[in-house]
Amino acid sequence: MARRVLITGVGSLLGTELALRLERDPDIEYVAGLDDRRPLARLERTDFIEADIRSPVLSKLVPQAEVDTIVHNKIVRRPAPSMSPRAAHDVNVIGTLQLLAACEKCDSLSTIVIRGSAGIYGAEPSAPQFYTEDMSRRYPLRTRFQRDVAEIENYFETFSRRHPGICCTMLRYEPAIGPTLDTQVTRYLSLPVVPTYLGFDPRLQFVHEVDAIEALVAAIKRPVPGAVNVAGPGTIGLTRLVRAAGKLTLPLASPLFGGATSAARRAGLLDFSDDFKRLLKYGRAVDTTRLVEEIGYTPAYSTPDAVEDYVRTLRGRRLAPPLRGAVARA
Amino acid sequence: MTTAPAVAVLRAFRGALGSGASLPEALAEAARALPREAREAVDATRRRLAGDYSEDEWGFDEEFAEAIRPLFDFLYEAWWRVEAAGVEKVPGHGRALLVANHAGVLPWDATMVSLAILREHPLPRYPRFLVLDWAFELPYVSVAIRKLGGVVASPYNALRLLAEDRLVAVFPEGSKGTGKPFRDRYRLQRFGRGGFVEIALRTGAPIVPVAVVGSEEIYPKIGEAPLLGRLIGAPFFPLTPTFPLLGPLGLVPLPSKWRIEFCDPIDTARYGPEAAADRRLVFELSERVRDTIQRKLLENLVERGSAFL
Numbered sequence: 001m002a003r004r005v006l007i008t009g010v011g012s013l014l015g016t017e018l019a020l021r022l023e024r025d026p027d028i029e030y031v032a033g034l035d036d037r038r039p040l041a042r043l044e045r046t047d048f049i050e051a052d053i054r055s056p057v058l059s060k061l062v063p064q065a066e067v068d069t070i071v072h073n074k075i076v077r078r079p080a081p082s083m084s085p086r087a088a089h090d091v092n093v094i095g096t097l098q099l100l101a102a103c104e105k106c107d108s109l110s111t112i113v114i115r116g117s118a119g120i121y122g123a124e125p126s127a128p129q130f131y132t133e134d135m136s137r138r139y140p141l142r143t144r145f146q147r148d149v150a151e152i153e154n155y156f157e158t159f160s161r162r163h164p165g166i167c168c169t170m171l172r173y174e175p176a177i178g179p180t181l182d183t184q185v186t187r188y189l190s191l192p193v194v195p196t197y198l199g200f201d202p203r204l205q206f207v208h209e210v211d212a213i214e215a216l217v218a219a220i221k222r223p224v225p226g227a228v229n230v231a232g233p234g235t236i237g238l239t240r241l242v243r244a245a246g247k248l249t250l251p252l253a254s255p256l257f258g259g260a261t262s263a264a265r266r267a268g269l270l271d272f273s274d275d276f277k278r279l280l281k282y283g284r285a286v287d288t289t290r291l292v293e294e295i296g297y298t299p300a301y302s303t304p305d306a307v308e309d310y311v312r313t314l315r316g317r318r319l320a321p322p323l324r325g326a327v328a329r330a
Numbered sequence: 331m332t333t334a335p336a337v338a339v340l341r342a343f344r345g346a347l348g349s350g351a352s353l354p355e356a357l358a359e360a361a362r363a364l365p366r367e368a369r370e371a372v373d374a375t376r377r378r379l380a381g382d383y384s385e386d387e388w389g390f391d392e393e394f395a396e397a398i399r400p401l402f403d404f405l406y407e408a409w410w411r412v413e414a415a416g417v418e419k420v421p422g423h424g425r426a427l428l429v430a431n432h433a434g435v436l437p438w439d440a441t442m443v444s445l446a447i448l449r450e451h452p453l454p455r456y457p458r459f460l461v462l463d464w465a466f467e468l469p470y471v472s473v474a475i476r477k478l479g480g481v482v483a484s485p486y487n488a489l490r491l492l493a494e495d496r497l498v499a500v501f502p503e504g505s506k507g508t509g510k511p512f513r514d515r516y517r518l519q520r521f522g523r524g525g526f527v528e529i530a531l532r533t534g535a536p537i538v539p540v541a542v543v544g545s546e547e548i549y550p551k552i553g554e555a556p557l558l559g560r561l562i563g564a565p566f567f568p569l570t571p572t573f574p575l576l577g578p579l580g581l582v583p584l585p586s587k588w589r590i591e592f593c594d595p596i597d598t599a600r601y602g603p604e605a606a607a608d609r610r611l612v613f614e615l616s617e618r619v620r621d622t623i624q625r626k627l628l629e630n631l632v633e634r635g636s637a638f639l
Contacts, residue, residue: 125463125466125467125472125482126463126464126466126467126482126484127482127484128482128484128486128487129388129389129481129482129484129486129487129490130387130486130487130490132486135486197469198469199468199469199470199472199473200469200472200473201472201473201476203385203387203388203389203476233387234386234387235385235387235388235389236385237385237389237391239381240381240383240385241381242381243378243379243380243381244380244381244382245381246380246381253469254469282466285387287490
């Protein structure tokens with residue numbers, strides 16, 4: 001059966017890449033992209049719908065596309081410097097609500113795939129070494145982003161309870177890493193000196209950008225109800241990561257870390273979210289059994305492999321212009 | 331005699347610099363003048379500084395564990411003069427759950443049990459051990475424990491480790507064991523709620539009771555400072571004759587004499603994984619393990635004789 005897919009947040013790098021990937025897929029008959037930013041590359045057969053996800057006009061626009069699958073990718077993980085935390089919260093929560101209101105009116109809809117975040121688990125010293133999907137409510141929600149993600153997940157849970165015919169797959173992504181991505185992690189690793197917590201060396205887990213997109217495609221083709229963790233198997237210690245990236249660490253005692261990073265933020269040098277700071281102290285890893293066995297997708301890159309691939313381009317970047325510039329111009 | 335390698339290194343370094351090599355090249359040239367062991371150490375250090383080392387997904391770092399092995403060997407041979415018995419009863423491969431008594435504030439007993447297996451077992455392997463989660467909030471301690479094979483004491487971790495067919499060590503007394511006063515030494519505390527038995531039943535892993543004699547004298551706890559403990563978030567704050575009176579020196583464990591006895595494994599596979607829900611069986615097995623360890627503790631105490639000589 002040929003599928004008709006709508007992607008929200010098509011103006012982000014992963015959104016554009018996903019649209020490009022679906023355009024090439026023979027099983028996909030129609031692709032629509034919704035965002036208030038233009039896609040980063042020219043899309044051949046994607047209908048671009050220019051709209052703000054927070055506006056009520058979504059209830060008119062989305063049903064018109066007559067899609068059977070919606071990929072919700074418009075979730076702000078790290079607000080850009082020009083975006084206030086308040087606006088990011090609005091996009092995340094109000095945007096999701098408006099999208100769900102629009103979904104109520106789509107009769108053809110059978111599948112929703114959400115690019116959520118493993119940030120919902122937080123980073124806890126006393127947590128099991130690998131979170132499984134049923135552990136999202138074990139610890140208090142400590143940060144703003146964590147509360148946003150939890151709220152989004154609640155809305156989708158309620159929605160799928162009320163519409164048993166629609167399959168909602170909540171993909172919980174570990175931070176993505178890769179040659180073309182510009183994320184909090186890659187910015188952190190491109191600092192000249194990398195601040196760390198003195199005496200802490202957390203285990204971290206990433207997903208390679210290729211796997212990030214392929215996991216979405218796999219979930220579109222074989223959706224399963226409920227949450228599914230997405231990450232490259234294995235973990236990497238922060239020290240090993242920083243050393244592999246060829247950087248020097250600046251270990252700061254915990255009480256100093258907050259002060260030092262907020263001073264650096266005021267100077268415009270860096271901007272760590274609260275989630276990221278907790279991640280740098282305690283780390284996190286998830287269990288990916290459900291992704292492999294139920295969605296049927298085995299990531300091509302383990303976490304150490306993804307890091308290695310990223311580091312290789314990082315070394316190249318000193319000679320050549322950054323790869324993401326090329327993608328943006330294409 | 332000991333200065334000869336240093337002189338050779340300096341000479342090679344100066345020679346290389348003189349012939350126009352860059353600083354890293356000159357250092358590499360100089361390193362070649364070192365004797366083999368030293369050169370290997372330098373190589374390993376350089377490799378590690380480049381991030382080229384491996385940790386498994388749990389964060390266990392075998393190279394690190396090997397590197398600090400001499401310290402533990404010293405403690406094992408000279409400081410605590412450990413005598414281990416029945417090591418061959420530990421399965422050489424496949425999953426198994428080691429259950430031991432716990433004492434001594436810091437998890438020295440876990441390291442000595444590991445070392446006994448590494449040194450005396452015909453098929454040595456590193457056991458993983460479950461550590462009270464509070465330790466993972468501490469700087470340095472958390473890293474060292476993780477690199478040596480420790481994980482947060484959570485049933486999920488134990489189940490996953492056993493499913494990977496590993497050797498897992500647990501201390502069901504938990505902080506009740508490490509925090510007990512000196513006068514209660516070698517009196518086993520309550521074994522939690524028997525969670526370790528449930529885990530063994532669910533995975534079909536044999537339970538190997540382990541009695542450790544000696545660990546309960548290394549930090550004779552004579553009092554407690556609950557206020558200080560609460561201040562740093564610790565489950566308890568021990569006072570010993572030397573701690574915190576002597577500061578960090580008070581953390582040096584006393585040189586008691588140790589005996590570690592591994593007992594006959596208890597087969598759990600025959601009950602099947604459903605038996606984990608059977609409360610009565612769980613308590614029965616838990617009591618059996620506790621009795622075995624208590625009995626072996628008393629036997630070994632008598633055999634050891636004096637605590638320190």
